[in-house]
Amino acid sequence: MTPETPFQPLFEPMQIGPVKAPNRFYQVPHCTGMGHALPQTLAAMRGMKAQGGWGVVCTEYCSIHPSSDDHPHPFASIWDEGDVRNLGLMTEQVHAHGALAGIELWHGGTFVSNLASRQATLGVRSMPSRTEPIQSQRMDMRDIRQLRQWHRAAALRAREAGFDIVYVYPTHGYLISEFMSRSLNQRNDAYGGSLENRLRLTRELIQETREAVGDRCAVAVRFSADGHGDEHLSAAEAHDAIGMLGALPDLWDVVVSDYYGLEMAGSRFAKEAALESKVAYVRQLTGKPVVSVGRFTSPDTMLRQVKSGVVDFIGAARPSIADPFLPTKIREGRYDDIRECIGCNICYAHNFRGSALRCTQNPTMGEEWRQGWHPERVPAGPNQSVLVVGAGPAGLEAAMVLGKRGFAVSLAEAGGEMGGRVSRESRLPGLAEWARVRDYRVGQINRMANVALYLGSRLSATEVQDFAADHVFIATGSRWRADGTGRTYAAGIANLEHARVFTPDDLMEGKIPQGRVTVFDDDHYYMGPVLALLLARSGAQVSYVTCEGQAGAWSHYTGEQEATHAGMLAAGIKIFVNTVVSSYVDRNLELSCVFSGNTSAHQADALVLVTSREPNDALYRALVGEDPDPGATSIDMIGDCAQPALIAHAVYAGHKAARELGGTPASGHLARDRLIV
Ligand code: ADP
Ligand code: SF4
Numbered sequence: 001m002t003p004e005t006p007f008q009p010l011f012e013p014m015q016i017g018p019v020k021a022p023n024r025f026y027q028v029p030h031c032t033g034m035g036h037a038l039p040q041t042l043a044a045m046r047g048m049k050a051q052g053g054w055g056v057v058c059t060e061y062c063s064i065h066p067s068s069d070d071h072p073h074p075f076a077s078i079w080d081e082g083d084v085r086n087l088g089l090m091t092e093q094v095h096a097h098g099a100l101a102g103i104e105l106w107h108g109g110t111f112v113s114n115l116a117s118r119q120a121t122l123g124v125r126s127m128p129s130r131t132e133p134i135q136s137q138r139m140d141m142r143d144i145r146q147l148r149q150w151h152r153a154a155a156l157r158a159r160e161a162g163f164d165i166v167y168v169y170p171t172h173g174y175l176i177s178e179f180m181s182r183s184l185n186q187r188n189d190a191y192g193g194s195l196e197n198r199l200r201l202t203r204e205l206i207q208e209t210r211e212a213v214g215d216r217c218a219v220a221v222r223f224s225a226d227g228h229g230d231e232h233l234s235a236a237e238a239h240d241a242i243g244m245l246g247a248l249p250d251l252w253d254v255v256v257s258d259y260y261g262l263e264m265a266g267s268r269f270a271k272e273a274a275l276e277s278k279v280a281y282v283r284q285l286t287g288k289p290v291v292s293v294g295r296f297t298s299p300d301t302m303l304r305q306v307k308s309g310v311v312d313f314i315g316a317a318r319p320s321i322a323d324p325f326l327p328t329k330i331r332e333g334r335y336d337d338i339r340e341c342i343g344c345n346i347c348y349a350h351n352f353r354g355s356a357l358r359c360t361q362n363p364t365m366g367e368e369w370r371q372g373w374h375p376e377r378v379p380a381g382p383n384q385s386v387l388v389v390g391a392g393p394a395g396l397e398a399a400m401v402l403g404k405r406g407f408a409v410s411l412a413e414a415g416g417e418m419g420g421r422v423s424r425e426s427r428l429p430g431l432a433e434w435a436r437v438r439d440y441r442v443g444q445i446n447r448m449a450n451v452a453l454y455l456g457s458r459l460s461a462t463e464v465q466d467f468a469a470d471h472v473f474i475a476t477g478s479r480w481r482a483d484g485t486g487r488t489y490a491a492g493i494a495n496l497e498h499a500r501v502f503t504p505d506d507l508m509e510g511k512i513p514q515g516r517v518t519v520f521d522d523d524h525y526y527m528g529p530v531l532a533l534l535l536a537r538s539g540a541q542v543s544y545v546t547c548e549g550q551a552g553a554w555s556h557y558t559g560e561q562e563a564t565h566a567g568m569l570a571a572g573i574k575i576f577v578n579t580v581v582s583s584y585v586d587r588n589l590e591l592s593c594v595f596s597g598n599t600s601a602h603q604a605d606a607l608v609l610v611t612s613r614e615p616n617d618a619l620y621r622a623l624v625g626e627d628p629d630p631g632a633t634s635i636d637m638i639g640d641c642a643q644p645a646l647i648a649h650a651v652y653a654g655h656k657a658a659r660e661l662g663g664t665p666a667s668g669h670l671a672r673d674r675l676i677v
Pocket of ligand 2: 318341342
């Protein structure tokens with residue numbers, strides 16, 4: 001640690017019940033899309049966080065019994081001895097770096113569907129599942145006793161697997177929180193009615209967990225500081241509940257009721273430390289250590305949280321994904337090296353899709369075991385030169401990694417600024433944090449004597465050849481198409497009246513149409529809704545057309561769809577769902593219903609097409625032709641010019657190409673994780 005660090009309070013050890021955390025950096029439970037399915041991938045990823053300085057590293061939601069099965073999402077499980085061995089891999093790797101390992105014991109109740117286990121789902125009352133046409137089975141006294149036994153047995157297995165902190169988890173709408181809910185819990189027995197009765201199960205589970213494992217493990221409770229909405233548990237009741245349970249657990253992990261709007265909100269909708277005003281009272285009330293989250297990436301904000309007594313531990317999920325070495329960088333005073341989370345929720349989206357965690361900012365996330373990638377270390381490269389053409393996320397990542405590997409790198413960018421699409425997009429409503437993708441990489445590159453940047457340098461094929469670099473990476477990006485080609489129309493929209501047609505690139509370049517403007521979104525992520533907002537804010541009368549049933553439908557996976565749709569309605573944007581643009585001639589716009597084919601006529605002064613992108617691969621093709629001989633050329637194409645996709649794909653492609661350059665050619669084989677029980 002630098003002797004003069006002002007951040008020393010973040011590195012003070014702290015007792016949590018019978019165990020001591022080495023510092024105040026606490027990776028709270030977060031989903032990974034790995035869970036029970038990818039035990040070695042999971043262990044290596046969690047171990048990397050510990051290596052990077054997180055003092056506590058927790059699992060994701062970890063099922064205590066087959067009646068809580070969240071298939072197809074790969075939740076963690078501690079059902080049996082096999083799970084003990086698998087999770088033991090994680091605790092071993094976490095302990096190897098002096099950190100504590102936490103486990104979030106979980107029962108999903110009515111929330112899950114038990115698609116894999118085919119057991120009845122359990123609930124405080126028989127209620128419909130959120131996703132399947134089934135209802136849960138109302139738990140009777142015998143079921144409640146059984147649940148307590150399952151929880152106790154899971155706690156004992158958790159101790160056996162080496163965990164130091166064991167959670168009781170009565171929040172986020174899962175089974176134990178169903179018992180707290182005034183509207184769901186209609187029971188007349190000792191578990192229903194008064195707040196004390198509705199809290200009974202939580203209290204019993206805390207006590208029984210302590211009796212089972214409290215000699216060696218701390219007992220943590222994850223709880224919503226402002227309840228679960230008035231119909232379930234009001235903010236006042238949550239306050240009373242925390243007061244009543246007060247000193248029972250060893251640690252309070254506090255969250256809030258507004259999961260998508262605050263706790264897990266993307267940076268479009270919430271900024272750093274957004275939970276502070278709602279959670280600040282818990283520490284005073286309980287006298288116990290408190291951890292909470294807030295997408296903390298600024299050391300100053302973290303220090304303020306701890307010094308002002310809001311929390312004892314800086315909780316993080318996303319910031320620890322974007323930068324597993326964040327604590328080490330603060331300890332060593334390397335603040336500019338922090339790879340800040342941009343709040344895009346691509347990490348969350350992939351768990352939601354049942355695939356392993358990945359991150360826009362950290363391309364090594366999830367690849368620690370499979371490809372042996374380390375977020376801070378790359379192998380030294382040969383003494384050779386590389387020309388990278390294009391300084392978008394792919395080119396910047398490649399240039400940075402090549403620079404770290406010791407290559408002599410030249411990065412040529414046609415435009416007047418670095419960043420490519422992230423610079424352009426970061427100027428759109430709500431996307432300012434996208435610029436962190438550029439800023440982190442440019443900051444690193446600027447300190448490398450072996451990487452030269454050339455702005456305003458649009459290179460031709462001859463210029464690339466004349467440069468005579470040992471290797472060339474073409475990272476020239478893509479442009480949005482203006483002819484309507486996309487998912488709906490493989491051959492575009494016929495007879496478009498081009499003078500009134502705009503693309504996202506036009507708008508990002510400052511060409512903003514006025515009057516009645518229709519946005520046709522056949523992309524379904526953030527670009528269509530964000531441009532609709534931009535247009536509305538600049539005074540246009542905006543309609544938004546999508547063939548999906550919701551605005552920005554893919555944002556469902558990032559947890560942003562509801563806020564996206566609501567924000568558009570609030571801005572006065574007229575939304576047409578299950579509809580496509582079928583023609584546009586002379587201000588006459590025809591819309592068609594995707595089900596009936598019925599058409600309706602509208603007037604539009606301009607049409608913005610957010611449909612698909614054309615790869616800018618002309619330079620690459622001019623250099624290598626249409627049938628490049630694999631291995632015969634040292635010219636490769638990376639990022640959107642090869643495959644227009646998410647920013648995360650471009651960063652990953654740049655990283656992979658740069659990390660592997662000069663090594664054994666990739667065989668295409670990927671190590672496959674398997675259950676090792
Ligand atoms: P990616 O997401 O793949 O990184 P971007 O579209 O964000 O792609 O960035 C591509 C960058 O390449 C843009 O900044 C663009 O100005 C630049 N570029 C395109 N063609 C050339 C060229 N011939 N020479 C130099 N830079 C180029
Ligand atoms: Fe942050 Fe996006 Fe990475 Fe998730 S994917 S950790 S939100 S940068």
